[in-house]
Amino acid sequence: MTYPAIDPHGAVVLITGGGRGIGLATAELFARHGAIVCVADLDGAAATEAAQSIGPQAFPYTADVSSAGSFSDCVRAVLDSFGRIDVLVNNAGVxxxxxxxxxxxxxSRTTIDVNLWGPVHGMRLVLPHMISRRRGHIVNVASMAGKIPIPGMAVYNASKFAAVGLSAAVRAEFAPTGVSVSTVLPSAVRTRLSSGVPLGRGLPTVSPSTVATAIFRTLATRRAEVPVPRYLAAWDLLNALTPEPLMRSARRLIGDRRALTSVDPTARAAYEQSIADQAAG
Incomplete structure (x- = not known):
């Protein structure tokens, strides 16, 4: 399938969860390539600080992606200001x-609401606009946890498995319209989401800038799925061909239960409290 090209220079790019981590790195990268970057975040102050750090082509917005109304207000404000959205990056997650x-x-409900309903809301709000223009690109930032079940992350796994399936189905449904959907699947990322978790030791770990580069490249490739790092693309085949007892032994060797057994509660306390605050509304 060939999609209409989108030049990043001058493109209007809306990024959720843009106040920090992967979202901020992605906003910075698009801005360096001349894009108009709309930085949306539940934390309005973080969005404002991020936009100010990027420069005059970045604009802050407050958006709760779990709320269709809040997300709609954000999209409407972007369209009112710039007249179009060329790229939507559904990055917000917990x-x-x-x-x-x-x-x-x-x-658990907040995890599903943000990680699954966030992309559902975003695509339902932006797709009609893109379809009317016969061009546009959507990136859903999922996770390799949308392919690999991990003890201690059950509902998060469920939300990301769902996001992977959602993205694939929407991509297939709307391919004839000229609008593309790509799914980026990072392994463990060095952001506050992984605070307190021992990384490395057999667990592939990447930086936010590496994930941002993968997101940016989909604008040219329009690939359906992009694992980060790329060698994890072999996971589906490896998982299909490896006997379960052998896979279980290999996962034990790299400490796949660390989210249950090795988390530093002090280092993670602030992030877990932010999720609890969001869940409390």
Whole structure:
């Protein structure tokens, strides 16, 4: 499938979760290539600080992606200001960790609301506009946790598995319209989402800037799925061909239960409190 080209220079790019981490790195990268960057975040102060740090072609917006109304207000404001959205990056996400049975229901609901309903809302709001113009590109930032089940991340896994399937189905449905959907699947990323979790030791770990580069490149390639790092593209085949006992042994060797057994609660406390605050509304 060949999609209409989108020149990053002058493109209007809306990025959720843009106040920090992957979202901020992505906004910075698009801005360096001449894009008009709309930085949306639940934390309005973080969005403002991010936009100010990027420069005059970046603009802050406050958006709760779990709320269709809040997300709609953000999209409408961007369209009122710039007349179009060329690229939507659904990046906002939350990642609680811990025992599945002990996770508060409000936290589980927030995880689904942000990680799944966020992209649903974003695509339903922006797709009609893109379709009317017969061009546009959407990037849904999922996770390799949307392919690989990890103890201590059950509901997060569920939200990201769902986001991967959602992206693939919407991509297929709207391919004839000229609008593309790509899914970026990072491994562990060095952001506050992974605070308190021991990284490395067999677990592929990447920086926000590396993920931002993968997001930016989809504008040219329009690839359906982009694992980060790229060699994780072999996971589906490896998982299909490897006997479960052998896979279980290999996962044990790299410490796949670390989200249950090795988290530093002090280092993670501030981030977990932010999720609890969001869940409390």
């Amino acid at each position: 990642m609680p960790l811990g025992d599945f049975l002990a996770e508060p229901e409000a936290t």
